[in-house]
Amino acid sequence: MISWQSVLVDIFTYGLLLYSIILILFYLFIGIFSINETRQHLHRNNASDYKALAISSNAPGVSIVAPAYNESFTIIENVRSLLSIYYEKLEIIIINDGSKDDSMEKLISAYKLRKIPFFVNEQISTKTIRGIYKSTVPAFHKLIIIDKENGGKADALNAGVNIASNDLVVAIDVDCILEQDALLKIVKPFLDSSSVPVICSGGVIRIANSCEIENGRLVKVNLPKEFLPRMQTLEYIRAFLLGRMAWSRLNGLLIVSGAFGAFDKEILIKSGGYDTRTVGEDMELVVRMRRYMEERGLPYRVKYIPDPLCWTEGPSDYKILGRQRNRWMRGTVETLFAHRRMFLNPNYHLLGMVSYPYWFFFEFMAPLIEFSGFIIFALLAIFHLVNWSFFWTLLFFIISFGYLYSVFGILMETITYNQYKKRRDILRLLLTAFLEPFIFHPFVVWSSLKGFIALYRQKKRWGEMTRKGFQDKTVLQSKP
């Protein structure tokens, strides 16, 4: 007679095995699918003269919107970096989102700003705008500053979108360092086939820790010296080079990074703009824009550019990293919940039948399943119900696949963009990959769980991210 305990153990064991196999198959599929798409992208890159776009008077206008909150330490340099972007018809909109420091005063002084009369057609409602500023210096004619009441990042972006005068809006984090041709590459997809118009495009975010920055430009790429940023480098390689490339090929991409993404302004506004009620406003917006198009039966694409376009500082201590992952998980949950109608809904085609379920089961549920698995395993061990041979085999299998996936990601990075040219750097990345399942991954899972708990307790604060800032001609310093 089969005992209920052994039935439960079997359900748990084989359930976990099934989940792992499906996840691994998805990763395999993603890995293989990304190869050809990346190859084709590199060929398209070579066939495209991006310089022509930069200087062409026939190119479309672009409005960059960059929210800023308490960025006094770096704001001048960041704005200077944006002003040096090489593009003919460009408008740069910085939104001072009620900073409590002297960001606004510094901007006014550095760029000789004056308040101007400006009618805002508030197509998306936002918190009160206190003033709009432009520079009296002709060299800074592209710059517009919005000074507004604090409303959060989403609200600030909406304010920027409201006053943007161009049809293409590029949202960036103000402290992101862009590659010279980043804007050209992220805008170009919008100029491709109009029978299937692109509604948004996103780029790759890379970790800038330990890199050399001069005058707001990245001059030398170095692998981060600290463990946590190095770990994130590997994570971003896997996520951006493999994951998003494959999803983009399928036209199933659910997220464009909030640090750097381009949008069709008309569709963005018609979709309702950024949602101020979620901390994952970047993912939520893309899902909503896609949903808008699906519900109207309109053809569209969400494109992804695998080239390293944007460099940002990754958290280098556990506290800040934990807050970041906490927030990401909350954003994922909020987005999935807000659009739960799409789940396995054939009316939403690939979005509802593949993309959404994947995110639900393998991004949202994964930390829950892992944690539950750990608890159940501990209980089984206490009651001597563990099949140790099966357990070690399964564990070894999953960890081995994880390593394989990371190694594959490193190889893809080497073949394609080859940012880390030294053998020593590759070896360090490999070593980082081997340590991941024991240090980084459990921490991320734990932070994600805290995100669930925080959401449950209806916490919506962002948390403060301590900014170290980028210094001219120096490598980012390690935290003492």
Place this chain on the structure above:
Amino acid sequence: MSILFWIIMGILVIITMSLLTYRKRRTARREKLVNAFGLLIERAIFWENEDAADSNRYSLPIPGLFKEMLHKKSLRKWFINELVLARDNLTGESSENLKRLYMQLKFQEDSFAKLQSGKWFIKVQGIRELNLMDQNQFEKNIFEYTNDRNEYVRMEAQLAIISFNGFAGLNFLNGLTEEITLWNQIRLLDQLDEMPYQDFKGVDRWLNSENDSVVLFALKLAGVFHLFDLEDTVIACLDHPNKVVNIQALRTLADIYEEDTGIEIIKRYHRRDTDYRIEGIKTLGEMRSEQYVPFLIQEWQKDEIPLKLGLCRAIFQSSPNAEQLLQTVGDINVEPDHTIIAQVKTEMI
């Protein structure tokens, strides 16, 4: 299975490390090649023909070692690329000398062979090389690709045809069934911008094309090159079923308007959506004619917020007494009128 993963991992690590080593060596090798072949290119640039009147007698002495090296396919491919890049960055006799060197080494055969490749990116490379090296004897072959399914091949072929024939090369539009993407249109317009203007025919035909992208492009041509005699045909495009064509027609009319063009825009104004109206108002403003001020004032009074800023701009562009006129029809100190007027006045300074 796990053992298999580890084996594959090991292979991938070896491949990664080997790739890094190979690239390092290749970079070092390339540097040597660049130095060596760079001298050849430099020599070619400054080489003076034996017979200055007969460029067909161009014959740069090429050392035997280089000739031998160029038997190697990969090196040949690389050197063609270097020559093409160098020519793209030079003008005048120096540039011509590079073309002569290219032909002396019979590289046009290599470039032409690329057109036969099944891979689109190789075709593109071939067309680009033949274009940049002015190999217009292959024009007929390249013309076949101007309507290719692949947009990159198509675009490169179209650019080449224009490069060979100037504005007359636009006749590929006659039979074009594939889309001219916005990117493609930008490249074509930029290329035409760089050429001395020549009268060209066919725009009226293209404005009536069944291919909407051809109509759009033709509208842009009409605007950029101020083809005033096409005004009537452009006005007809205001009634095209494709809304994007309507909007582009409005933009083109801003560049080729006649005395009563605005009346045609106004005739259709109330039957159209906000996008048409916004663009229509902009175009009326560009015409800077007092004739349309009463219409603009009338629309201003309707207080349609999305249109007010554009209307105000157009009124200020069209009348020197704009502020007084606006004062006569309402209190300009109430919002948003007050801010809108102040903004437009600031812009006009």
